[in-house]
Amino acid sequence: MLLPDPDDRSDAIAEWVSVEILPHEREARRWLTRSRLPVETDDIIQEAYARIAALDSVSHIRNGRGYFLATVRSLALQHLRRTKIIRMDYLADLALSQIGDDRPGPEAIVWSRHEIQRLILSLPERCRDIFHLCRIKGYTQKEAAEALGISENVVEKQIARAMEILTVRFSRDGDAS
Amino acid sequence: MIVSGAEDGNAIDRIAAEWAGRSLLGLAPEERAALAAWRAADPRHAGSYLRAVAIGKLAVKAHTEDRQAVAEPVPAHGEAAPRSFVLSRRRLLGAPLAVSLALAVGLGVYHQFMADRISTERGEIRNVALSDGSAAVLNTVSTIDVRMEPARRTIDLVTGQAWFDVAHDPARPFEVHHGDMIVRATGTAFQVSALQDGMEVVVTEGTVVVLRAGGASPIAQLRAGQRLTVEQGQVQQRSLDPIHVEQSLAWQQGMIVLDGEPLAAAVEKVNRYNDIQIEIATAQLGSRRVYGTFRARDPEGLAKAVAIALDAEVEKTDDRILLK
Known part of the structure; x- marks a missing residue:
């Protein structure tokens, strides 16, 4: 088959997202919270990622942060128009115009690496060890199970648990909005 | 929500x-x-x-x-580590x-990195993600030095005003220093402003403790919604209405809230954001009190509003606006 494997394509996009988008997710979440728009933050963030997932390629996007923040802003406006509330106070009005006006700094990228390290360290010990073997060292499920003398089923469960903790906590500032 | x-x-x-x-x-x-x-x-x-x-x-x-x-x-541990080994x-x-x-x-x-200096220029309001997961928002013409160490997190407010949203970590106190004053928190949100001869603290979430450098016991503890000023050594603490807390944070949205202060003080605030400076012709006009919410980056808008409200005249040149 000559067509590119859709899995390869989405893998390349996920790779790009991990560098260009994830560091700025927190900024987008905070902006949504601060804007006090009557919209659901999680929905908008997920839909913004869905826009990227639907792309054939991301090579045309020069500035991931700008792209992501602009997408979040336009989705927030769409959601807002769907609600029955017409009046927005001036803060929301203003905050809308302000997203992404700050200079992007290397802080965001450093922060994202730091955040993920912090979350990995926060995993329960066994969960963290299994995650290390499979994710970082590249063991297969079977190899990890044999190495640790546990069933493959346990490996699968613990990996799911690790991923759940990382994805639910990443960028969410303690308690979920 | x-x-x-x-x-x-x-x-x-x-x-x-x-x-x-x-x-x-x-x-x-x-x-x-x-x-x-x-x-x-x-x-x-x-x-x-x-x-x-x-x-x-x-x-x-x-x-x-x-x-x-x-x-x-x-x-x-190489990335291409062989898979099949015993x-x-x-x-x-x-x-x-x-x-x-x-x-x-x-x-x-x-x-162990040395202190990181973060500054804003005139008119710039900047969100900064700090490496410990905390966030800072710097107001116009402000500078902080950030030092993240294993046992503590220290911020020097060199000039201006900054709001902090502190990532919870009881083992590493988060301290903001200004002059000989220290504001200490573990996980909370608060704002510190440099004053002419002192400092102002407004707490928006949680609690903070205020200390004097070298002093053993705290001079004050502040809860959310409280404000403390130290001016020429005088300490004043009071509770704020939720509206006033909001107002003191409005700059983060690029707004300035004027709550009955003299026009001269209001103009000084607005001038911190803009290259175009507003000047007031007479002390009498400068002492008139002004109310309202204004965009910090729109000095002309403020001048026009003042002109209408106080029946003054606006004279505009390239780099200044004269109110008389």
Whole structure:
């Protein structure tokens, strides 16, 4: 088959997202919270990622942060128009115009690496060890199970648990909005 | 906060995480089909799954870089490490621990960086993510020095005004220093402003303790909604209405709230944001009180409003606006 494997394509996009988008997710979440728009933050963030997932390629996007923040802003406006509330106070009005006006700094990228390290360290010990073997060292499920003398089923469960903790906590500032 | 009727975002992220974990371990063809169907069922599913996979990749990246920072290569840890080898269980069980330790050392190395200086120019309001997970927002013409150390987090407010949203970490107190005053927090949000001869603190979440440098016991403890000023050594503490707390944070939205202060003081505030400076012709006009919410970057707007409200005249040149 000559067509590119859709899995390869989405893998390349996920790779790009991990560098260009994830560091700025927190900024987008905070902006949504601060804007006090009557919209659901999680929905908008997920839909913004869905826009990227639907792309054939991301090579045309020069500035991931700008792209992501602009997408979040336009989705927030769409959601807002769907609600029955017409009046927005001036803060929301203003905050809308302000997203992404700050200079992007290397802080965001450093922060994202730091955040993920912090979350990995926060995993329960066994969960963290299994995650290390499979994710970082590249063991297969079977190899990890044999190495640790546990069933493959346990490996699968613990990996799911690790991923759940990382994805639910990443960028969410303690308690979920 | 409005909760949408159907699935909540957290629940979607949980399912997406489980899928990302399973695809990490390798999916059977029928699982692949099930995943594709789930992703297609709702755009949020596809988005959440992409995010989860990317977070998994970020974990590998952060780890790899950390290894480089530690600069103490451990054999058999190369990225292309051979898969088919036999190791004793003891060594294997030790390995993750060693990795965790290396991670911890790596974080330590990171924290030994010298102070990072962050500044804003005139008219600039800047959001900064600090490496410990805290956030700072700097107002116009402000400077902070950030020092992240293993046992504490120290910020020097050199000039201006900044609001901090502190990541909770009881083991590493978060301190903001200005002059001989120290504001200490563990996990909370507050704002510190440099005054002519002192400092102002407004707490928006949680509590902070205020100390004098070298002093053993705190001089004050502040709760959310409280404000403390130290001016020429005089300490004043009071509770603010929620509206006043909002107002003191309005600059983060680029707004200035004038709450009955003399026009001269209001103009001084606005001038901190703009190259075009407002000047007031007479002391009498400068003493008139002004109310309202204004965009900090729109001196002309303020001048026009003042002209209408106080029956003054506006004279505009290239770099200044004269009110008379």
